Amino acid sequence: MLNRNVLTILLISSFIVLLAACSQNTDVSVDNNPPNTITDNESAKEQDDEEPEEDSVVEEEELVLPSQELQKGDQGEEILLLQKALIKLGYEISPSNVYDSETVWAITDFQIQTEKLFITGIYDEPTRTALEELLEKEKTITPGEGLPLIEEENLDEDTVVIANPYEVLSLVNKQHALPKDYVPSDLVYPEVRFPFVEELPKRQMRKIAAEALEKMFADADLESLDLFAQSGYRSYERQDVLFASYVSNHGEEEANTFSARPGESEHQSGLTMDVTSPHVNYALVVEFGETEEGIWLEEHAAEYGFIIRYPKGKEAITGYQYEPWHLRYVGVKAAKEIMERGITLEEYLEELLEI
Numbered sequence: 001m002l003n004r005n006v007l008t009i010l011l012i013s014s015f016i017v018l019l020a021a022c023s024q025n026t027d028v029s030v031d032n033n034p035p036n037t038i039t040d041n042e043s044a045k046e047q048d049d050e051e052p053e054e055d056s057v058v059e060e061e062e063l064v065l066p067s068q069e070l071q072k073g074d075q076g077e078e079i080l081l082l083q084k085a086l087i088k089l090g091y092e093i094s095p096s097n098v099y100d101s102e103t104v105w106a107i108t109d110f111q112i113q114t115e116k117l118f119i120t121g122i123y124d125e126p127t128r129t130a131l132e133e134l135l136e137k138e139k140t141i142t143p144g145e146g147l148p149l150i151e152e153e154n155l156d157e158d159t160v161v162i163a164n165p166y167e168v169l170s171l172v173n174k175q176h177a178l179p180k181d182y183v184p185s186d187l188v189y190p191e192v193r194f195p196f197v198e199e200l201p202k203r204q205m206r207k208i209a210a211e212a213l214e215k216m217f218a219d220a221d222l223e224s225l226d227l228f229a230q231s232g233y234r235s236y237e238r239q240d241v242l243f244a245s246y247v248s249n250h251g252e253e254e255a256n257t258f259s260a261r262p263g264e265s266e267h268q269s270g271l272t273m274d275v276t277s278p279h280v281n282y283a284l285v286v287e288f289g290e291t292e293e294g295i296w297l298e299e300h301a302a303e304y305g306f307i308i309r310y311p312k313g314k315e316a317i318t319g320y321q322y323e324p325w326h327l328r329y330v331g332v333k334a335a336k337e338i339m340e341r342g343i344t345l346e347e348y349l350e351e352l353l354e355i
């Protein structure tokens with residue numbers, strides 16, 4: 001592993017090489033490998049001496065990062081630009097024009113290591129600004145320090161343990177489990193109504209989802225609705241206890257239709273909140289879907305980045321009965337498409353990954 005000083009020198013020298021190459025009308029933007037020998041560094045300096053200043057303007061244009069929001073599955077030239085910037089920072093990813101899982105990993109890792117950014121795996125405006133700052137100031141980052149780059153791992157015949165639990169488009173279901181030791185580092189207590197006063201852990205959500213939930217509740221209040229949050233984050237251990245008690249009362253097969261084995265509950269992701277209303281006595285029941293609150297959520301949750309994760313008629317795909325109360329944060333773009341098309345997260349991701 002290179003130390004920070006060496007990386008800083010490499011970044012400076014790679015910038016010099018870019019400047020020099022520009023004067024020769026060479027497109028060096030395809031060069032993904034920063035110079036990594038002293039010889040490169042020295043020859044770059046020699047060329048730099050002959051460098052006319054105005055050409056640096058052209059080079060700055062080359063470094064411009066994409067301005068639009070990008071996420072898993074997106075394709076095009078702008079993805080390549082983003083990937084080149086990430087490679088310059090030291091991420092060993094393959095430039096591919098596709099916002100693939102490696103790119104999601106690099107963005108997630110960068111966000112975890114950068115204070116004040118939401119951790120989402122989505123390339124957004126604040127992430128762009130932070131990346132630009134780092135490139136301009138020639139600061140360095142240690143790839144993988146926030147989120148190690150690992151492969152999905154088989155848990156058993158039917159289930160894998162997902163490699164990136166932090167991305168908001170992660171799939172967590174009966175075939176895709178969260179790591180046993182995964183506790184999101186960015187859990188907070190959203191300021192919304194609960195039908196109880198205790199500061200229980202289940203009030204928590206990850207920051208990005210908590211802020212979206214607060215906004216949604218505030219807007220629902222303006223419509224004179226009576227939304228209440230009931231249950232958010234749930235640890236692996238808590239799910240273990242819950243599931244065991246369901247199994248002893250209902251048997252494993254039945255328990256599996258309304259609850260999840262530990263690791264397979266979306267509540268462990270911190271991106272989920274069960275919501276309810278006084279019209280159904282604060283219960284988590286199918287009738288909630290018929291209440292004013294349930295109907296409003298069906299229509300508006302996506303505007304805040306939430307989906308009704310287990311819709312009616314999709315039991316065979318999600319593995320769960322209809323749950324109009326179970327909201328999952330996936331980001332506004334995905335949520336709008338999923339809710340407008342009446343599809344599930346499974347179907348949405350399957351289409352993305354087929355590309």
Ligand SMILES: [Zn+2]
Pocket residue numbers: 267272273274325326327
């Ligand atoms: Zn739930």
